[in-house]
Amino acid sequence: MDDELRAGPEDDGGGFDVDDWGRLTPFVGVVATLDDVQARRAVFALGETDDPRPIAMDLPQPVIWWEEDGEQAAVAVQAESHLGPDGEAMEILGLILPDGEGAVALMEDVDLVDDTDPTWRDLVTRAVDPSAADQA
Numbered sequence: 001m002d003d004e005l006r007a008g009p010e011d012d013g014g015g016f017d018v019d020d021w022g023r024l025t026p027f028v029g030v031v032a033t034l035d036d037v038q039a040r041r042a043v044f045a046l047g048e049t050d051d052p053r054p055i056a057m058d059l060p061q062p063v064i065w066w067e068e069d070g071e072q073a074a075v076a077v078q079a080e081s082h083l084g085p086d087g088e089a090m091e092i093l094g095l096i097l098p099d100g101e102g103a104v105a106l107m108e109d110v111d112l113v114d115d116t117d118p119t120w121r122d123l124v125t126r127a128v129d130p131s132a133a134d135q136a
Contacts, residue, residue: 014100043094
């Protein structure tokens with residue numbers, strides 16, 4: 001696996017647009033460690049949880065993330081299930097945002113979409129080019 005989560009032949013800041021999101025390298029098959037995060041192979045590593053497991057799903061996966069500030073486009077590149085201190089299962093996604101930043105979200109806080117979804121495409125376009133919001 002590449003040492004860079006945001007794979008690309010040149011250093012482009014790790015972001016994506018509606019046409020090149022598929023080049024993002026997913027972290028699949030194992031639970032991430034702190035070393036994986038520090039090497040930028042994974043977005044997150046959780047400690048002090050029980051029964052961590054990777055979630056089998058096709059990655060990378062476009063998503064609409066429902067966060068405090070509203071909806072935001074992202075691409076899920078990591079998916080894990082962990083049992084919290086109360087024994088309840090948490091499904092957690094590692095996300096890459098259009099600007100290349102990483103984020104962590106619960107599966108219940110995202111909608112899985114495909115790259116033809118008009119809302120996802122609009123959110124990506126607005127994140128990549130804020131002036132596009134004025135033109136819409």
